[in-house]
Amino acid sequence: MYHYPKAARGIQLLFLSIILAILSAPLSMLGIGSIVSVVSIVLQLVALFIAAGDDSGYRSALYASVANLVLNLLCNFVQQDSVVYKLVSNVSSIVALYMTYQVITITCYLLMEKAPNVASQGQTVAKIYVMCFVITFICRFLELVPFIGLMARLIYILASLVELVGYVLFLVFLFRASTALK
Numbered sequence: 001m002y003h004y005p006k007a008a009r010g011i012q013l014l015f016l017s018i019i020l021a022i023l024s025a026p027l028s029m030l031g032i033g034s035i036v037s038v039v040s041i042v043l044q045l046v047a048l049f050i051a052a053g054d055d056s057g058y059r060s061a062l063y064a065s066v067a068n069l070v071l072n073l074l075c076n077f078v079q080q081d082s083v084v085y086k087l088v089s090n091v092s093s094i095v096a097l098y099m100t101y102q103v104i105t106i107t108c109y110l111l112m113e114k115a116p117n118v119a120s121q122g123q124t125v126a127k128i129y130v131m132c133f134v135i136t137f138i139c140r141f142l143e144l145v146p147f148i149g150l151m152a153r154l155i156y157i158l159a160s161l162v163e164l165v166g167y168v169l170f171l172v173f174l175f176r177a178s179t180a181l182k
Contacts, residue, residue: 004110008181010051010058011107015174017043041069048103057106064099068092090137097133100170101126107177115180122177125169132163 020040027033048062071092078085104126111119136159142152 002110002113004054004181006053007051007055007058007107007110008178010047010049010053011103011174011178011181013043013047013050014103015171015178017041017047018171018174045069051103055106055110057102057109061099061102061106064095064102068095068099071095090140093133093137097129100129104129104170104173107173107181111177111180115176118173118176118180121169122173125166125173128162128166128169132159132166135159136163 017040020036020043024033024037024040027036044065045062048058048065051058052062071088074088075085075092078088104122108119108122108126111122136156139152139156139159143149143156145152
């Protein structure tokens with residue numbers, strides 16, 4: 001039975017970074033949301049760097065995370081209603097999906113022998129994530145079409161709710177995976 005202490009530690013830190021990212025929105029009312037958000041991003045980078053010590057596959061997730069950080073910084077310097085902003089924002093979403101998918105699949109690979117039930121849960125989470133992303137991504141563009149727009153908006157709302165459930169399942173998966181990889 002293999003042990004992956006670096007991956008376990010990286011996954012624990014990734015879990016914490018996601019919790020901080022969630023908390024950054026309500027904490028923005030207190031004026032500290034942006035600070036918590038930056039801490040979350042730095043922690044995510046550190047987490048993926050540490051996890052890459054046990055499996056080099058986490059390195060591509062780290063590179064995607066860095067690219068996503070650059071894209072998000074670029075969004076801050078572009079007018080929000082512009083085509084460039086929407087393009088960069090959509091590319092950022094795709095990169096974030098890739099990073100999440102990469103983390104899940106690599107972690108599932110490491111868990112196959114140690115905790116196959118957790119690996120199976122991760123595979124389900126990955127499917128939910130990708131399915132919801134594709135639906136919401138398509139609906140964002142269909143909202144612009146006059147007659148289809150209303151239906152697309154309703155589908156977008158439903159897919160966003162399922163995506164929220166997938167996000168919670170992702171957090172549960174990270175927690176269980178970090179325990180199983182030790």
